[in-house]
Amino acid sequence: MPRFFVNKQQITETAVTIEKPDSVHIGRSLRMRIGDEIIVCCEGTEYVCSIGSISDESVICNIISSEISRNEPNVNVTLFQAVPKGDKLDTIVQKAVELGVTKICPVLTSRCVARPDRKSFEKKLERLNRIALEAAKQSGRGIVPQVTELISFEEAADMLAENDFPIICYECGGINLSQAGLKADSSIGIFIGSEGGFEKSEVELCVSKGAVATGLGNRILRCETAPLAALSIVMNLTGNM
Amino acid sequence: MPRFFVNKQQITETAVTIEKPDSVHIGRSLRMRIGDEIIVCCEGTEYVCSIGSISDESVICNIISSEISRNEPNVNVTLFQAVPKGDKLDTIVQKAVELGVTKICPVLTSRCVARPDRKSFEKKLERLNRIALEAAKQSGRGIVPQVTELISFEEAADMLAENDFPIICYECGGINLSQAGLKADSSIGIFIGSEGGFEKSEVELCVSKGAVATGLGNRILRCETAPLAALSIVMNLTGNM
CATH class of the missing domain: 3.40.1280.10 (SPOUT methyltransferase, trefoil knot domain)
Structure with a gap:
């Protein structure tokens, strides 16, 4: 599943806003569609999201679940x-x-x-x-x-x-x-x-x-x-x- | 010290013959001279040698000492x-x-x-x-x-x-x-x-x-x-x- 990194300011309780250039990449290069799932990471937490809207300016994603990244080392x-x-x-x-x-x-x-x-x-x-x-x-x-x-x-x-x-x-x-x-x-x-x-x-x-x-x-x-x-x-x- | 690899056939009890292209490299690129020391390796043994003669065709080296390479792993x-x-x-x-x-x-x-x-x-x-x-x-x-x-x-x-x-x-x-x-x-x-x-x-x-x-x-x-x-x-x- 494609993985994107965002800042804390881009996340609310329920949604994540992905900005340029990732938004362009999602819509044009990856040709993703509303409803497709992606992983959004922020400071060691991974959010599984469903895409709610796509434009060149921003992709709004609805958070389905979140967990502490299991891929980060303990050191x-x-x-x-x-x-x-x-x-x-x-x-x-x-x-x-x-x-x-x-x-x-x-x-x-x-x-x-x-x-x-x-x-x-x-x-x-x-x-x-x-x-x-x-x-x-x-x-x-x-x-x-x-x-x-x-x-x-x-x-x-x-x-x-x-x-x-x-x-x-x-x-x-x-x-x-x-x-x-x-x-x-x-x-x-x-x-x-x-x-x-x-x-x-x-x-x-x-x-x-x-x-x-x-x-x-x-x-x-x-x-x-x-x-x-x-x-x-x-x-x-x-x-x- | 420069290091060269040779085959068993290039070594006698007392001397090593280094052939082309290493011989050219020693004489021309490294500009080494008779009496200079080099390391010659053969199947895990390192020979410290002193150069006895140099030509483009071959460099004859006199063996000063030899030991099993300490750099080889035990596996x-x-x-x-x-x-x-x-x-x-x-x-x-x-x-x-x-x-x-x-x-x-x-x-x-x-x-x-x-x-x-x-x-x-x-x-x-x-x-x-x-x-x-x-x-x-x-x-x-x-x-x-x-x-x-x-x-x-x-x-x-x-x-x-x-x-x-x-x-x-x-x-x-x-x-x-x-x-x-x-x-x-x-x-x-x-x-x-x-x-x-x-x-x-x-x-x-x-x-x-x-x-x-x-x-x-x-x-x-x-x-x-x-x-x-x-x-x-x-x-x-x-x-x-």
Whole structure:
């Protein structure tokens, strides 16, 4: 069944108003008709709805039933991702959303080859959030994970430390993710480096703030493979995969 | 240190002969010189060598030391991958090699949208094995995982069953990979569907031959994400990541 995401303001007790461009998509691309059923998601709740009216401007849907999304993991995972070269961040965002990430924070670390400033990154951000939305629809998420603005290494280190389980994946080793004691119903932060990995001093700073350095095996993973491996393992260890 | 793969015939007690095109690459692209050190891998053994002579035709290396590759996982994992659309198999091969796969068998299942015949797949195969070689070099593998010729679903089901742990990832659920009792020093087969997943009858046939159906969580993973998630989890559960 097609899945759409809306804001709280678009929902009343009994109905949901879907606006452009989704309304156009429903009427023209999907050629849906009055009475057809769709799923509307809002902040982790899924509403099964029946379409009551369709125009290019809006689609009004009558709520048939609602439930907390069963597809959302029981952990809140933030991926702090050092910005890689080219369009690798597109792939990382798409796959991370499928794998159940809650938020993605692009970070500028010392070994980032691509060094956009916050301003020029804003254009990219719009595309990244569009990719996150599409991946959320496609994979059946109950929320749309947000890609935040570009943050500095220091900001990332502080935000990472706010998680119940702050983890930095270090190519020069650390404990195994299985040994990190991850638990369901917790917040987990995962910090992944760019092509060149992390400076030792960066890892030390994160560890001094409470993070745990973990390795991802002896093989050298590309910077777009590492976050997907780490997320898969974290979701498995917490019973979400 | 640069890493090259050779066959057994290229190694004696004391020396390794590296042939074209690697010899050209060493002399011209990498501009290496006599006395420089490189790593040569052969069937899971790594040889630290010192270059003794360089020509376009061959590079003769003197073996300094050798050891069993520490980068190889303690499990032998074969990925049976239903052929996806476009060039997604390229990505899957590259990432699977990084994650420690031993062999990749492309399979034609009933829901494959792309339906190459064995003959036309041969051209693709050459490229896929080149991708595997490059990924093996880059990720520091001790072997070059082989991408085999295209096999039928029935062949795959039989080959899957030969593993100590035959697993089929089914989008309609199954046990969690953590419950499969995976052990180190074993052979593990993982069967992943194409875009449309598996027919129920295909899963039933594999299960009747001894395979275990496992789920990968409630979210719908793209067919190129699923093998990477499964491999990451399997490597974690067996202590290799």
